[in-house]
Amino acid sequence: MNQVPAALTIAGTDPSGGAGVQADLKTFQELKTYGMSVITSVVAQNTTGVQDAEHMSVPMIKQQLGSVISDIPFQAFKTGMLANIEIMDAVAEKISGLDIPYIMDPVMVTTSGHTLIAEDSRAYLRKNLLPMTALVTPNILETEVITGETIKTPEDMQQAAKQIVHQFGAGAALVKGGHMADEAVDFLYDGEKLHTFSTERIDTTNTHGTGCTYSAAIAAYVSHGYKLPDAVRKAKDFITAAIRHSFSVGQGSGPTNQWAHRIERVK
Numbered sequence: 001m002n003q004v005p006a007a008l009t010i011a012g013t014d015p016s017g018g019a020g021v022q023a024d025l026k027t028f029q030e031l032k033t034y035g036m037s038v039i040t041s042v043v044a045q046n047t048t049g050v051q052d053a054e055h056m057s058v059p060m061i062k063q064q065l066g067s068v069i070s071d072i073p074f075q076a077f078k079t080g081m082l083a084n085i086e087i088m089d090a091v092a093e094k095i096s097g098l099d100i101p102y103i104m105d106p107v108m109v110t111t112s113g114h115t116l117i118a119e120d121s122r123a124y125l126r127k128n129l130l131p132m133t134a135l136v137t138p139n140i141l142e143t144e145v146i147t148g149e150t151i152k153t154p155e156d157m158q159q160a161a162k163q164i165v166h167q168f169g170a171g172a173a174l175v176k177g178g179h180m181a182d183e184a185v186d187f188l189y190d191g192e193k194l195h196t197f198s199t200e201r202i203d204t205t206n207t208h209g210t211g212c213t214y215s216a217a218i219a220a221y222v223s224h225g226y227k228l229p230d231a232v233r234k235a236k237d238f239i240t241a242a243i244r245h246s247f248s249v250g251q252g253s254g255p256t257n258q259w260a261h262r263i264e265r266v267k
């Protein structure tokens with residue numbers, strides 16, 4: 001049988017192509033993973049911010065998930081924007097029992113500062129979804145929301161990664177330092193070891209969709225059979241190249257470039 005690596009994203013959209021489902025599918029395609037998508041919300045947004053959002057109905061989200069799960073095998077899946085408790089609950093119901101690595105990008109606020117999930121759903125995400133994950137990839141703010149602790153130093157990030165695994169039950173935690181002052185350092189705690197992924201900070205404001213692209217790249221590498229630390233290391237190279245060669249398009253914070261790995265020959 002012709003088994004192709006495949007991955008599914010369950011997320012919101014970005015008609016301007018930089019974040020959300022659009023970023024995920026571009027990333028899957030670049031990494032030779034057959035990409036599939038379940039839309040949770042349709043978001044009117046661009047490089048300057050979010051103008052509006054409309055959420056899919058719970059039956060429609062479940063139906064989309066049913067359509068994919070009943071038909072095509074995949075080796076990894078990720079979630080992005082899950083706007084409210086009802087949507088989180090629908091996703092939890094459909095993915096429970098799947099023996100496939102779940103990578104969660106706990107999307108809460110966009111780079112432009114717009115809140116994408118309801119306040120009261122944060123607790124639900126922590127309690128019900130986190131324990132289902134193989135990996136969660138919070139940025140600094142999302143880490144603070146999950147742990148309830150302020151993050152000021154790299155040591156705080158490391159501590160939080162461990163807490164998210166041991167206290168909140170995530171399979172592994174990748175705390176991302178894109179919003180810290182110095183280098184772009186991320187810490188992965190996989191339940192046993194702490195891994196550090198560090199690169200120079202690239203001087204750019206084109207970071208729209210970095211979190212989406214990064215978690216999609218991790219899912220793609222996992223779908224190819226890479227174990228977590230290796231999948232994250234490769235995805236870190238991919239996102240760094242994508243930021244370095246990001247597009248200065250639009251009036252605001254431009255999108256990352258998913259084909260940059262071809263320019264930099266990220267293997």
Ligand SMILES: Nc1ncnc2c1ncn2[C@@H]1O[C@H](COP(=O)(O)OP(=O)(O)O)[C@@H](O)[C@H]1O
Nearest residue numbers: 139176177178179184185200201202210211214
């Ligand atoms: N200016 C930058 N230069 C290099 N790497 C960056 C930069 N900004 C973010 N990153 C990296 O991009 C990835 C996404 O991180 P982050 O921006 O923290 O997440 P999010 O997009 O979810 O807010 C991380 O690996 C982070 O270290």
Ligand SMILES: Cc1ncc(COP(=O)(O)O)c(N)n1
Nearest residue numbers: 012013019020111209210211
């Ligand atoms: C539908 C959707 N999902 C996620 C993000 C986060 O994007 P970023 O990685 O820039 O924080 C977004 N802007 N839109």
